[in-house]
Amino acid sequence: MSRTINEEAAVMTKVMELMTALDQVKKYRAFSRLLLDFAAIVLCSVVLLLALELTVNFFKIASGFPCYYSTASMFICGSVVGGSQASPIVQLLAGLSLFLIPAIGVLVGVFWVDRKLRSVRGGEWREAMKEGFPGALRLLQALDWDSVLEDMRISKIGYAVYSVIKVLGYWLLAFIILFFPYGFGISLLHTGINFYVLGLISLILVLVLIRRDLGRRYRQVVSLDAITWELRWFNSEFKRPEFGETGTIEEH
Amino acid sequence: MISKAWVIFILVLIISGQFLVLSLFHNVDDQGVIFGNSVIVIGKWNYVSASVDLLVLPSVVNGTPSQVDIVLPNGTSFSANNPSSGFSMRIKLPMTGFSLANGAISGPVPLSQDHPLNVTIAQNVGDATTYVSSIMASNSATSFQGLAVELYPIIIHGDAQVAISGYGVAL
Numbered sequence: 001m002s003r004t005i006n007e008e009a010a011v012m013t014k015v016m017e018l019m020t021a022l023d024q025v026k027k028y029r030a031f032s033r034l035l036l037d038f039a040a041i042v043l044c045s046v047v048l049l050l051a052l053e054l055t056v057n058f059f060k061i062a063s064g065f066p067c068y069y070s071t072a073s074m075f076i077c078g079s080v081v082g083g084s085q086a087s088p089i090v091q092l093l094a095g096l097s098l099f100l101i102p103a104i105g106v107l108v109g110v111f112w113v114d115r116k117l118r119s120v121r122g123g124e125w126r127e128a129m130k131e132g133f134p135g136a137l138r139l140l141q142a143l144d145w146d147s148v149l150e151d152m153r154i155s156k157i158g159y160a161v162y163s164v165i166k167v168l169g170y171w172l173l174a175f176i177i178l179f180f181p182y183g184f185g186i187s188l189l190h191t192g193i194n195f196y197v198l199g200l201i202s203l204i205l206v207l208v209l210i211r212r213d214l215g216r217r218y219r220q221v222v223s224l225d226a227i228t229w230e231l232r233w234f235n236s237e238f239k240r241p242e243f244g245e246t247g248t249i250e251e252h
Numbered sequence: 253m254i255s256k257a258w259v260i261f262i263l264v265l266i267i268s269g270q271f272l273v274l275s276l277f278h279n280v281d282d283q284g285v286i287f288g289n290s291v292i293v294i295g296k297w298n299y300v301s302a303s304v305d306l307l308v309l310p311s312v313v314n315g316t317p318s319q320v321d322i323v324l325p326n327g328t329s330f331s332a333n334n335p336s337s338g339f340s341m342r343i344k345l346p347m348t349g350f351s352l353a354n355g356a357i358s359g360p361v362p363l364s365q366d367h368p369l370n371v372t373i374a375q376n377v378g379d380a381t382t383y384v385s386s387i388m389a390s391n392s393a394t395s396f397q398g399l400a401v402e403l404y405p406i407i408i409h410g411d412a413q414v415a416i417s418g419y420g421v422a423l
Binding site: 039040043044047 | 277
């Protein structure tokens with residue numbers, strides 16, 4: 001069976017789209033693996049925070065209860081009797097460490113994942129595409145369809161998890177940033193700070209700020225679905241007799 | 253080479269252990285304005301070792317500081333009439349027993365496994381000695397498999413501002 005130049009060009013275009021999408025999938029697959037790294041880094045920051053709290057507690061016991069948990073923050077060491085008090089700056093930093101240490105953990109995790117993702121290269125297939133239609137067919141032949149489809153599925157999960165983590169991370173940061181003006185404003189009104197309200201405001205602010213990014217990611221998930229179906233079509237098409245099991249083509 | 257999943261599992265185990273140890277430490281805080289005969293009661297389970305800070309600042313009425321008398325659990329009494337410095341002291345309450353049992357009591361000084369150290373300020377109780385006797389009597393029978401309630405009443409006569417802050421560890 002013969003194939004026209006237009007048909008070849010159409011197949012090559014499809015293969016290029018496919019390989020470009022697979023490059024993206026490769027990145028998201030790498031990202032899903034890096035989620036474990038991210039989780040480990042964040043958990044390490046939590047271990048560090050708790051270790052510091054334990055150290056403070058054991059220090060208090062070992063030194064004969066020099067001070068007490070007289071404020072909301074476990075780190076701030078105060079005493080109604082008096083005695084040595086930490087400076088206001090130290091007390092502020094100590095109080096903020098409850099939020100700062102996990103926040104730094106999240107930022108380090110994001111930096112680590114970003115750095116690793118940058119090292120994931122794609123586009124190796126471009127050399128083969130320069131050979132024309134035979135090169136495109138060779139690329140299709142070399143694909144392990146089952147693992148490609150599996151990678152697509154995992155990538156979709158990676159998308160969703162990444163979005164959730166991103167919202168949670170920004171939520172924490174927004175909460176810390178808003179804490180100061182919110183607390184100041186509430187103090188002027190002489191009423192108590194409601195952390196639930198602050199948490200809700202922070203969440204809504206974050207959702208408003210990253211709504212475009214969330215929308216883009218949603219569209220990417222939808223397009224991944226489309227690519228998955230297209231891949232399935234390629235898979236069945238590639239097995240049809242006119243392609244031939246070897247992927248060769250007769251030209252006239 | 254240990255896999256990343258195992259690393260995360262180990263980290264979660266470490267965090268769980270840290271939370272467990274942190275739950276051994278407890279703190280209490282209370283403050284208020286008292287008048288007449290008042291009683292501050294510190295309560296704890298016998299397996300708790302604690303230290304409590306007490307600050308009493310006599311109230312000033314029409315420019316005259318109130319005369320305040322403080323009677324500690326061991327019967328020692330102090331007087332305070334300086335509204336700026338007041339009276340302050342630190343009370344060490346050692347662990348006196350060990351028990352594998354857990355319990356909870358209600359009443360003026362509720363205690364539980366989660367809150368093994370507590371303080372309460374009862375103001376204008378009338379006859380402070382009778383009040384203390386009734387509290388001590390109601391909790392004296394609370395002993396189970398080595399678990400016992402310990403109450404430390406501090407009687408204050410006079411008008412004052414009081415602040416009490418305690419920190420303890422349950423082992």
